[in-house]
Amino acid sequence: MTSETLTSDPTAADRGRSVLKHTLIIVFGVLMLYPLLWMLSSSFKPSETIFRETSLFPNQVIFDNYTEGWSSLAHPFQHYLFNSAVIAVLAIVGNLLTCSLAAYAFARVEFPLKKLWFALMLGTIMLPIHVLIVPQYVLFSKLGWINTILPLVVPKFLAHDAFFVFLMVQFIRSLPRELDEAARLDGCGHFRIYSRIVMPLCLPALATSAVFTFIWTWNDFFSQLIFLTDPDKYTVPVALRSFMDAQGQTSWGPLFAMSVVALVPIFGFFLAGQRYLTRGIATTGLK
Known part of the structure; x- marks a missing residue:
């Protein structure tokens, strides 16, 4: 040749x-x-x-x-891993439940000023957390929630994260409405359509929301630093900050070692949900 x-x-x-x-x-x-x-x-x-x-x-x-980093703080490092895990799990449950309900309402239910409310919901995505943190702190302080996990968890049960609502709205809109109409002929109302038909088909979108919720909650430093003041309630990001003392001296070796440990749950959670993410891209929720 x-x-x-x-x-x-x-x-x-x-x-x-x-x-x-x-x-x-x-x-x-x-x-x-x-x-x-x-x-x-x-x-x-x-x-x-x-x-x-x-x-x-x-x-x-x-x-x-690793041995020094695990035991050099006020509590063994598994204490902070547990605190972060509790907040992350509750955040996932809250986001999946309420954001999916709000998304179903926007995608399938007709109500007055629907487009206006949807636009306002999308507008909240553009608000940086630094703008919201002061009024949130004042509100939670008046409620007596400072130094508890409630400011980090309760908003998740109120469809607080508009990004996930928008993500699920777009996914539900891709599902054929003929499925809803067939269910109504069988006597199903909105809640049964939501729980029996829409949600099983939205598993890839729910997995995507769960993965991102876990990663964002696990890595959240700013909010947890503001609302958690008791060292007993510190989470992993705040505990890692504790390796730097008031004089600016840092124990770099233990800090990096515990940072590696803190990354393990993120990799594990992502790998566990990866096949659902791939399925969502490949099939758009339908088999």
């Missing part, structure tokens, strides 16, 4: 573009993973060598950072 044939062969050209594309993807993937790999590597280095060694492979591998 001559060089002219290879040059003019569209299959060879497509193969070359595919190799180049995958090479670029791998390069960018490595660049994105580098901070994570550096943190993992640093968790096995002595604190005094973390910022002196540039290699991802430590010259001296130690495990003391």
